[in-house]
Each structure stands twice: as structure tokens, then as C-alpha cells.
Amino acid sequence: MSALPPYASKAQIAWYYGFRVICALIFFFLIVPILVIIPLSFNASDFFTFTKEMLALDPDGYSLKHYRDFFTNPDWQQALRNSVSIAPMATLISTGLGTLAAIGLSQSHVPFRGTIMAILISPMIVPLIISAAGMYFFYSRIGMQGTYWGVVLAHAALGTPFVIITVTATLVGFDKSLVRAAASMGANPVTTFFKVQMPLIMPGVISGGLFAFITSFDEVVVVLFVGSASQKTLPWQMFTGLREQISPTILAVATVLVTISIILLTTLELLRRRAERLRGMSPG
Amino acid sequence: MSTMTDNQSGPMLAADGTPLKVSLARALRRQKIRAFLLIVPLLAFILISFIAPIGDMLFRSVENGIVPETMPRTVVALEDWDETSGEAPSEAVFAAFYEDMKVAMEEKTHTKLGSRLNYDTAGIASLFRKLRKPMGNIDETQPIKPQFIDAEEDWGDPEVWQTIKRLSGYYTSSYFLSAVDMESTHDGIQMKDDFERIYLTLLWRTMVLSVAITVSCILLGYPIAFLLANLPLRTSNILMILVLLPFWTSLLVRTSSWIVLLQQEGVINDTLVSLGILDDQGRLELMYNQVGTIVAMTHILLPFMILPLYSVMKTISPSYVRAAKSLGANDWTAFWKVYFPNSVPGIGAGAVLVFILAIGYYITPELVGGTSGIFISNRIAYHISSSLNWGLAAALGVMLLALILVFYWLYDRIVGIDNVKLG
Numbered sequence: 001m002s003a004l005p006p007y008a009s010k011a012q013i014a015w016y017y018g019f020r021v022i023c024a025l026i027f028f029f030l031i032v033p034i035l036v037i038i039p040l041s042f043n044a045s046d047f048f049t050f051t052k053e054m055l056a057l058d059p060d061g062y063s064l065k066h067y068r069d070f071f072t073n074p075d076w077q078q079a080l081r082n083s084v085s086i087a088p089m090a091t092l093i094s095t096g097l098g099t100l101a102a103i104g105l106s107q108s109h110v111p112f113r114g115t116i117m118a119i120l121i122s123p124m125i126v127p128l129i130i131s132a133a134g135m136y137f138f139y140s141r142i143g144m145q146g147t148y149w150g151v152v153l154a155h156a157a158l159g160t161p162f163v164i165i166t167v168t169a170t171l172v173g174f175d176k177s178l179v180r181a182a183a184s185m186g187a188n189p190v191t192t193f194f195k196v197q198m199p200l201i202m203p204g205v206i207s208g209g210l211f212a213f214i215t216s217f218d219e220v221v222v223v224l225f226v227g228s229a230s231q232k233t234l235p236w237q238m239f240t241g242l243r244e245q246i247s248p249t250i251l252a253v254a255t256v257l258v259t260i261s262i263i264l265l266t267t268l269e270l271l272r273r274r275a276e277r278l279r280g281m282s283p284g
Numbered sequence: 285m286s287t288m289t290d291n292q293s294g295p296m297l298a299a300d301g302t303p304l305k306v307s308l309a310r311a312l313r314r315q316k317i318r319a320f321l322l323i324v325p326l327l328a329f330i331l332i333s334f335i336a337p338i339g340d341m342l343f344r345s346v347e348n349g350i351v352p353e354t355m356p357r358t359v360v361a362l363e364d365w366d367e368t369s370g371e372a373p374s375e376a377v378f379a380a381f382y383e384d385m386k387v388a389m390e391e392k393t394h395t396k397l398g399s400r401l402n403y404d405t406a407g408i409a410s411l412f413r414k415l416r417k418p419m420g421n422i423d424e425t426q427p428i429k430p431q432f433i434d435a436e437e438d439w440g441d442p443e444v445w446q447t448i449k450r451l452s453g454y455y456t457s458s459y460f461l462s463a464v465d466m467e468s469t470h471d472g473i474q475m476k477d478d479f480e481r482i483y484l485t486l487l488w489r490t491m492v493l494s495v496a497i498t499v500s501c502i503l504l505g506y507p508i509a510f511l512l513a514n515l516p517l518r519t520s521n522i523l524m525i526l527v528l529l530p531f532w533t534s535l536l537v538r539t540s541s542w543i544v545l546l547q548q549e550g551v552i553n554d555t556l557v558s559l560g561i562l563d564d565q566g567r568l569e570l571m572y573n574q575v576g577t578i579v580a581m582t583h584i585l586l587p588f589m590i591l592p593l594y595s596v597m598k599t600i601s602p603s604y605v606r607a608a609k610s611l612g613a614n615d616w617t618a619f620w621k622v623y624f625p626n627s628v629p630g631i632g633a634g635a636v637l638v639f640i641l642a643i644g645y646y647i648t649p650e651l652v653g654g655t656s657g658i659f660i661s662n663r664i665a666y667h668i669s670s671s672l673n674w675g676l677a678a679a680l681g682v683m684l685l686a687l688i689l690v691f692y693w694l695y696d697r698i699v700g701i702d703n704v705k706l707g
Contacts, residue, residue, distance in 0.1 A: 012615065023511045026504050027526050033541040033583060034533055036551060040544060048544050049554050097326040104322025109312055116323060123334050125692055127644020129661040130681045133668055134337030137344055137678070157333040160326060218534045221646050225668065238536045242543060242651050251544070254537040261532040265525070 034258060041066055041251035048248060066252035076249065079237035086148070086223075086233060087216040090155035095209040097156075098163030103197075105164070106171040117164075124161035128221040131158065136225040146228030154226045155219060159212030166211065170204025170275060203275035207268050214264060338685075345678035348456040351448070354397045355384040359452040367449055372440045378429040385419055403673055404458055404467070405447040411438055459679035483663070483680065490659045493577060494642040498589075500582045501638045502631060505589035509630070512590075513597035531587035539648050542580040546570040546652065572654025580652050585641055589634040596630030629698065636695040640688055660684055 004016050044063040045051050053061025070076050101120060105113060123131060135154050136145060144150035174197070182192040220235035227236070234253065241250045298307040352359050357380035365373040388394040398412025418435035422428060433440040450468060451458060458468065465481040466473055475481070508527065512520045530538065545551045548567050556562040570576055600623060608618040646661040653662070660680060667677035 015615070019507065019511070023507050026508050027523070029504065029583065030508075030530050030586060031526050033538065033545060034530055037537070037541045037544060047549070048547065049549055049551055093329075097329055101323045101326035104319040107315060107319035107322075109316050110319045110323070111316065116327060119335065120326060120330055123330065125640070125688070126338065126685065127641075127646075127661065127688060129644060129646040129664055130341070130685050130688075131334065131337070133664055133677055133681045134339075134341040135334075136337075136668060137674065138337035138340040141340065153329075153333045157330060160330065214532070218536070220536060225665075235534065235536045238540065239647065239651070242536070242540055250540055254534070254540055257534045257537050261534065262529065265528055265532045 037251045037254050038258065041248065041255045043248055043251070046248055048251075066247075066249045069247075069249045070252045070256070073249070075232075076234075076237060076253070079232050079234045082231055083217060083233040083235075086151055086155060086231070087213055089152045090159055090216040091209055091213040093152070093156035094159035094212040095163050095205060098160045098208060098212070099167050099201075099205050101160075102164050102167035102171060103201075106168060106174075120164055121161045123158050128158075128219075132222045132225040135222060139226055145226060146231070148231060151223055151227045151231045154222050155216035156212075158219060158222065159215045162211035162215060163205075163208035166208035167201060167204045170201045174200060200278055203271040203278070207271050210264055210268060214261075341678045341681050344674055345459050345682045346455045346457065347675070348400075348451060348458075349454055350393075350397055350400050351451045352454055354388050354393050355381065355448070357381075358384050358448065362445065362449045362452060365445065365449065367442070367446045370442055372429070372433070372442055373445050375427050375429045377445070378432055382419070382422060382428050382432075385415060389415065389419065399672075401447055401451065403462070403676065404451060405443060407438075408444060408447065411436065411444065459675040460683075462676055463679040463683055483660070486658075486660050486663055487683070490643055490661075493574060493657070493659070494639050496578050497581045497585060497642045498635050498639045500578065501586050501589040502635060504582065505586055505593055505634060506627075506631070509590050509593035509597055510627075512594050513600075514602075527587050527590050530583070531591075535584065535647060538584050539580060539651050542576070542583065542648075542652060543571065546576055546579065571652050572657070574653070574657040576652035576654070577649050577657035577659075580648050581642060581645060584648060585638045588637050588641060592633040592637060593627065593630040596633070597627050600626045632698045633695070636691055636698060640691050640695065643691075644684060644688060 004013065008016070039054070040048065040050065042062045042064065043051065043054065044061050044065070051061055055061075104110065105117065110116070131154075135150075139145040139150045139154070144153070178196050178200075179192055182196045183189075187195065217233075218235055220233070220239050223231060223233050223236055224239070227233070234257075238250050238253060241247055295303040295305065298304050300307070302310075358377060361377040361380035362373060365377060385394060388397065394412050394415055395409070398409040398415075401412070402409035414436065418432050418439065421435060422431055438444065446469075461468055461473065463483050465476050465484045467476050512523055512527075515523070543550070547553070548569070548571075550570075552570060553562070553567045557564055557567065562568065570579070604622050604626065605618045608622045609615075613621065643659070644661055645659055646665060649657055649659045650662050650665070653659070661684070664677050664680050664684070667673045667680070
């Protein structure tokens with residue numbers, strides 16, 4: 001695959017380039033829909049499409065007014081504030097509880113490990129609409145529907161499976177003899193945890209936390225049902241915007257979100273490399 | 285032999301003098317407890333915030349307390365009525381009903397009861413809403429049945445009473461029957477009329493569209509995964525970003541970009557018109573139908589196909605294909621007979637994952653699906669927030685959940701839960 005041998009037949013050469021063209025088209029399909037909104041968000045008119053001025057690269061065709069709208073419109077600002085206050089709290093809960101549970105699950109001799117794992121992973125498998133329906137019924141029964149903490153708890157529950165999976169994966173490569181070595185030199189379990197185990201599994205914890213954060217930050221179905229108007233988040237505002245009145249401000253918000261995901265993606269990639277480096281240092 | 289040694293030297297002792305076996309058991313138990321204590325907070329949290337809601341949904345799909353609680357006397361009186369007689373029940377039932385409704389109207393629960401009964405037999409809700417008229421003029425010294433029927437003749441309709449009698453238990457299967465387009469009448473359980481069958485059609489459409497999405501993900505994902513797995517690592521890592529960026533981009537961002545692309549005045553139609561391929565009147569309808577749902581969801585779920593496929597293909601040793609070629613296979617035979625069979629587990633894992641995700645999707649079909657491209661989830665949401673028929677929403681949810689669990693079990697058989705890879 002990597003290079004064409006000198007004796008390749010014409011058909012092989014044709015296929016070699018043909019295959020690359022097919023792949024390029026699929027990559028085009030993957031990436032262009034995301035990139036196309038970026039120039040459109042600078043549209044000076046209120047349309048969702050490229051105007052003549054934009055195609056002619058006329059500076060009058062471009063403006064920042066949709067960004068201005070995003071940063072001044074009270075609806076969008078309220079949504080942004082809600083998103084920023086819900087997601088970190090949910091992340092904190094799911095990362096904290098999830099990390100502890102993942103460490104517990106990685107010990108040998110845990111009874112009912114399979115069942116416990118299945119229960120803890122279930123929020124990821126159950127479709128969001130079903131989780132949303134169940135949470136709506138149950139939370140309105142106990143008076144938590146439409147409250148800040150209702151939404152936070154719901155989002156924390158949705159985020160924990162990601163934390164469990166990533167932290168468990170880091171712990172698989174964790175060398176247990178390091179803990180034993182620390183203990184044999186007189187460190188108590190708490191010191192061992194913070195001085196030895198924690199720094200080594202940190203990349204897994206952070207990437208699990210990022211997954212939990214993005215789950216909450218992007219989530220719309222559950223918040224739509226469990227939240228009330230005063231918990232309206234950014235995705236919710238985008239959803240109603242897309243369904244009711246289509247305003248190009250959505251594209252400006254989308255561009256901001258794409259930028260955030262690029263930053264997150266880069267952070268994760270750096271963390272993964274660091275984790276591999278750290279794992280390479282420990283024997284086994 | 286070993287028993288002899290044991291007898292001679294006695295049990296082995298640990299440093300503090302307890303037998304080693306006991307000491308080990310105690311250490312293991314302590315370890316188990318410690319592990320358990322670490323897990324318990326999250327387990328309790330998930331049980332309360334997630335499993336209990338799912339349980340609540342299961343309960344609501346069969347729960348029917350409102351009927352026996354609002355009309356306890358009527359329910360008892362109706363036990364003696366023969367619902368196949370084709371006649372309205374006796375004076376005793378009407379008297380009991382009158383007593384029940386006096387209480388219900390005071391507590392204002394009668395309209396709620398009416399809406400509940402209306403899910404099974406249309407028209408009952410308005411009878412209950414207008415209950416004040418017959419109830420207000422009753423002379424309690426006279427027989428109540430004729431007065432009721434005189435004031436509102438529909439109360440003499442046996443079908444109303446059949447519905448009440450059928451739903452008089454604390455638990456009912458009626459929501460599940462509606463969810464599969466069946467109804468229970470006094471002749472037993474039967475399918476609804478053709479034009480009233482919507483849920484099975486919707487469920488079938490959800491499955492067909494999900495299969496279509498899964499197949500297009502396989503067709504588009506396979507070449508990409510193949511390319512990524514066979515390129516040098518440096519190049520493939522860069523190309524991998526093109527797969528991961530959509531994966532990390534907000535769902536709503538991707539859905540809105542598809543709206544931008546697909547709508548009638550959108551980018552694709554505009555481009556085709558300006559290139560002269562389409563004339564301005566002949567713009568394609570790419571959105572608010574099944575095409576929109578399939579295209580947008582294929583794009584959204586494609587990374588979930590590529591990533592598992594890639595991780596399986598990475599494990600296929602290139603020497604297999606080289607060996608096949610050295611034995612005389614041409615490129616195609618080497619691929620089809622050697623490489624492809626090795627990559628089938630990846631296709632299986634990716635396909636089941638994409639299918640499970642697709643079948644429960646809500647947001648994208650809601651925004652780009654119009655009426656013909658919506659899924660069963662959209663109907664569940666409709667029953668929760670618009671029609672307020674929570675029981676039916678719960679029953680549809682339970683059905684969807686059962687379906688997903690079957691596929692999830694399949695997924696577990698093929699790849700295992702622990703092998704879920706992220707990013």
C-alpha cells in the first residue's frame with residue numbers, strides 16, 4: 001500500500017490512484033461540512049448561504065455582526081452562562097467518583113465486577129432519549145425536574161462511563177509493584193496514592209474528565225427534558241434556534257464551538273503522548 | 285503426601301502467630317472491602333440518578349393507579365356487569381359512579397381521569413370535561429341512571445363502560461398494546477385498523493433507516509480505515525485528525541452545517557444552480573425527508589465506524605497478504621480471501637455500534653427529518669412533551685430499550701464491553 005513497486009501494471013497504477021481519489025472524497029465528506037460554516041459565520045447578510053459579495057471576496061460581504069449578536073444578545077449570554085456553570089460541576093462529580101470507582105474496579109478480587117461494570121457503563125449505552133424520558137419522570141417525582149442540581153446530576157451520570165473507561169485503560173498499564181515498592185519503604189496508602197499512583201494515572205483522569213466535560217457541554221436531549229427555561233444551555237439554544245427561527249448567529253456559535261473542540265482534541269493528543277511516554281518509563 | 289507434611293509440621297504461621305491461611309484470607313477480605321468502598325459512592329450515585337429513572341419508566345409503562353384510585357366504588361360495582369351484554373350497566377354502577385365523581389370533582393381529578401381513558405377510547409375526555417352538566421342536576425332521591433343518560437346520552441354507550449372496566453386494575457398492558465398498534469376490546473386483543481397503525485410502521489422505518497445508515501457507514505468507513513491502517517504512521521496520524529475532528533465537534537454544530545448544506549436555498553442547491561446543472565425551479569429536496577436523515581447521520585456516525593475498524597485492521601499483519609501474493613494470488617484475491625476475512629470483526633464491531641447509536645437518535649432526525657425521516661425517539665419525545673401520554677411514551681421507551689439491549693448483547697459477544705475504545 002505504502003508505495004507502488006516499479007513493476008506495477010497499468011491496472012495497479014490506476015487502482016492505486018483511484019483508491020486515493022475515493023479516500024480523498026470521503027475525507028472531503030467528513031471535513032467540509034464542518035469547515036463550511038466558518039466562512040458563512042462571517043456573512044454580512046442574514047442568509048444561511050454564500051452571497052455574491054462573499055464569493056467575490058468583497059470585504060462588504062463579510063462582517064462580525066453575528067459574533068457581536070452572540071456576545072451581546074441576553075438569550076445567548078444566559079445560555080453560555082448556564083453551559084459554563086453546569087458542565088464543570090458535572091465534570092467534577094463524574095471525574096471524582098469515576099476515578100475512585102475505576103481504581104476500586106482495577107483491584108484484584110472484586111466481587112460481581114461484571115455486573116457492577118455493566119451498571120456503571122449503562123448511561124453510555126442507553127439511548128439519550130430513554131435516559132431523558134426516565135430522568136424526566138423520576139426527577140419530577142422527587143421535585144428535581146427543572147432545577148440546576150437536577151441537570152448537573154443527570155449530566156454527571158452521563159459522563160461517568162467515559163471516566164471509568166479511560167481511567168481503567170490507564171490502570172491496565174499501571175505497574176502494581178510501584179505501589180508495593182512505596183509501601184515497603186514505609187509510605188501509607190494515602191501517600192502512595194497521591195505520590196505514586198495519581199501522577200501516573202493523571203493523563204487518563206484528565207482525558208476522562210475532558211470526555212465528561214464535552215458530554216455535558218454538548219448534551220441537549222436530557223437537558224431539554226430535565227431542565228427548565230432557566231437552565232437553557234448553549235446546545236439547547238441552538239436546537240430551538242434551528243427549529244424555530246434560523247439565525248446565522250447559530251453559525252457564529254458553531255464556529256466558536258469548533259474552535260473549542262480543536263483545542264480539546266489537541267490537549268487530548270498531547271495527553272496521550274505523555275501517557276505513552278510515562279508508561280514507557282515504567283517496566284512491564 | 286502433602287497431608288503427611290501438614291500433619292507433621294502443623295499449619296504455617298504468619299509473623300504474628302496466626303495461621304498463614306487465616307492471615308491471607310483476612311488480608312484479601314480487607315482488600316475486597318477497600319475496593320468495594322471505592323466503588324460504592326459511584327454505584328450509589330448511578331443507581332439513584334440513572335437506574336432509578338429507568339426503573340421509574342418501566343413502572344410507568346404498566347402503572348394505571350389513577351382509574352381504581354379515582355373511582356373505587358365504580359370499579360367494584362362494575363365487577364358484576366357483563367360487558368358483552370351490549371347494554372349500559374345497572375343503576376348500582378351509576379350510583380357508585382355518581383358518588384365517585386362527587387369526590388373527584390371536588391378534588392378536580394375527573395379531567396385527568398378522562399384524559400387517561402381517552403388514550404384508549406377517543407371521545408371520553410370530553411364526556412368527563414362536561415361532567416358538571418349531568419352531575420349538577422341529579423336528584424339523589426330518584427334513580428340516577430336515567431337522569432345521567434337524559435342529560436348526556438353518551439353515558440348510555442356501553443363502550444364507555446367497557447373501557448372503564450378494562451382499565452380498572454392497578455396495572456395495565458394497554459400502553460404496550462398501543463405501542464405495538466394493538467388494542468384490547470371486549471372481543472379480545474386484536475390489531476388496530478390499518479390507518480391507525482403508526483408505531484410498528486415507525487419502528488420498522490427506524491430499523492430500515494438505521495440499517496441504511498450503517499451500510500453507508502461501512503461503505504465509506506472501510507476505505508478510510510484501510511488507508512489509515514496501511515499508511516506510514518506519521519501520515520496516518522495526520523489524516524486521523526480529519527476523522528477525530530468531526531468526532532469531537534458538537535452534534536448540533538454538525539447538524540446545523542448539514543442544514544446549511546442541504547436546504548433548498550442551501551450551499552449544495554446553490555452550487556448546482558450556479559453551475560447550470562439544475563434550473564432555479566428544479567432545486568432538489570434534500571432535507572426534511574429520509575435523504576436528509578441518512579446523509580446527516582452517516583456523517584455524524586462515520587467516526588464510530590472508522591475507529592473500531594482501524595483498530596482491528598492495525599492488528600492484521602501485512603505478511604499475510606505478502607504470503608498470499610507470493611503463493612500466486614493477485615491483488616484482489618489476496619485482499620478478498622486473506623485481508624477482508626481478517627477485518628470482518630472490525631466491521632461487526634463498528635456496524636453494531638453505529639446501529640445501536642442510530643436507532644436511538646433524536647436530535648438530528650428531529651431537525652432534518654421532516655415527517656418522513658423521523659425515528660421512534662421523536663415519537664417518544666412527542667408523547668412526553670406534547671400529548672402528555674407518559675404511559676405510552678414509557679412503553680415505547682421500554683420497547684426501544686429492549687431492542688437496544690439485544691444488540692448490545694450482540695456487541696458484547698463480538699467485541700466485549702471492556703474493549704470500547706475512545707479517541
